[in-house]
Amino acid sequence: MKYSSISEAAAVYGIPESTIRYYEKKGLLPLIERDQAGRRLFSERQLALLGAVICLKNTHMPISKIKQYMEWIVEGDSTxxxxxxxxxxxxxxxxxxxxxxxxxxxxxxxxxxxxxxxxxxxxxxxxxxxx
Amino acid sequence: MKYSSISEAAAVYGIPESTIRYYEKKGLLPLIERDQAGRRLFSERQLALLGAVICLKNTHMPISKIKQYMEWIVEGDSTxxxxxxxxxxxxxxxxxxxxxxxxxxxxxxxxxxxxxxxxxxxxxxxxxxxx
DNA sequence: ATACGACTTAAACCATGGTTTAAGTCAACA
DNA sequence: TGTTGACTTAAACCATGGTTTAAGTCGTAT
The missing domain is CATH 1.20.5 (Single alpha-helices involved in coiled-coils or other helix-helix interfaces)
Incomplete structure (x- = not known):
């Protein structure tokens, strides 16, 4: 599986890296993997989830709700x-x-x-x- | 000519009075008249201008630009x-x-x-x- | 006369959504 | 081995767009 760095992920969506870090800290991007050095690794799946966050944000869903939504995704089919x-x-x-x-x-x-x-x-x- | 109080103007557009005061302080509502007691008087014209401010704000024009626009209106035909x-x-x-x-x-x-x-x-x- | 409601002000406070800074770690290349 | 570049963190800082507070002033109805 191919992984992207934070700078690549940022480039894909044309946003600053700092925004991605901010989203992760706020709980909008759960399950991001890390390499041995602690650097974030974005799988295709993670990139898609980041895209979903950006879609919801750009349609003015507040961060607290986006967070709820992402938590439900992690929880699985029961949600x-x-x-x-x-x-x-x-x-x-x-x-x-x-x-x-x-x-x-x-x-x-x-x-x-x-x-x-x-x-x-x-x-x-x-x-x-x-x- | 009929004048409205700030509470009436606020009711017309369904916004708090505090927002109208804030807009005036920011320079978005020039030329608002006052009665002898210093209370704001909104003419039909002023109400229409407030409506324009709300239209521009709701379409995400920043306050600084709305201010510029309102200043141009006051300046007259040369703008x-x-x-x-x-x-x-x-x-x-x-x-x-x-x-x-x-x-x-x-x-x-x-x-x-x-x-x-x-x-x-x-x-x-x-x-x-x-x- | 006084009490009430509607209004006034300046200044402090708040929420949202980031951005910037400072100090440090790691991997790879010269 | 040391320097470079990409990354890490926590915490401070910022911009925008209001909202709230505190203290006070009017005009009218009782």
Whole structure:
């Protein structure tokens, strides 16, 4: 099996090494192996789990919940229902956030239209006055 | 003209009064009038500006930028182009964020599918064993 | 007159999510 | 053998975005 160092894992996801260490300390990355020198070894599986952490973090799940989720993964099949329920709730939360952002987006687009028109009007006015 | 108190303004947007005071202190709400007793008076116009601040904040514009934007509004028509450009950039940023969230959303949906299947398989297995 | 509720301020405090620093260990190469 | 580079730790530090506290001022209803 191929293992990656922390610098390689960091490069894969484009995040600083310090963030990975921070996540491990917070309990978001259980089961990371070490070599004889104490350096972290990331298996493919560990890399995938780190990807899951990053996905949840980027969709605004708080660290405390991500931690709970990762603990359930380690616990095994007995937590499948709980994980399913958590992901269903999270899907809803992400969906709601996307809807809200989309609404705000159209507010922003209205502003852009207004500004564009106002600027055009001012330009037209200047054109007329300069004749 | 009708004016609202800070508590009414807070109720309109469902935010704490303390947040409005904080925004004003940070320079996000210039030009708020006061009554003889020093209490804030929100005109319709001020309420609309507060709404704009909340829109920008909820789409993750940092307070320092929102402040810049509000200062440009106060400055008047000479800043129309700058405001337009800022809103165009922000539209792009919001759009990008929505895209990213949408991608992560399908990752979450995949997890939900996997969990659902696994749970079904385990249930089927139990059913068979119990006969 | 006084008590109440709504408001005021400045300053301290808080939570979240990291980042930086300092001091040290290890493996490999010159 | 010694120096270099990648890694380790714990603890301090930071930025962002508020929230809370303490002490005080008004205007109105009783």
């Amino acid at each position: 499948l229902e709980r994980r399913l329920e958590m992901m269903q709730r999270h899907r809803q939360a992400v969906h709601d956030e996307i809807s809200l952002m989309t609404q705000y987006l159209s507010g922003i687009e209205e502003k852009i239209e207004r500004y564009t028109k106002q600027i055009q009007e001012i330009k037209n006015g200047e054109e007329v006055r300069s004749r | 129309l182009e700058r405001r337009l450009e800022m809103m165009q950039r922000h539209r792009q940023a919001v759009h990008d964020e929505i895209s990213l969230m949408t991608q992560y959303l399908s990752g979450i949906e995949e997890k939900i599918e996997r969990y659902t299947k696994q749970i079904q398989e385990i249930k089927n297995g139990e059913e068979v064993r119990s006969r």
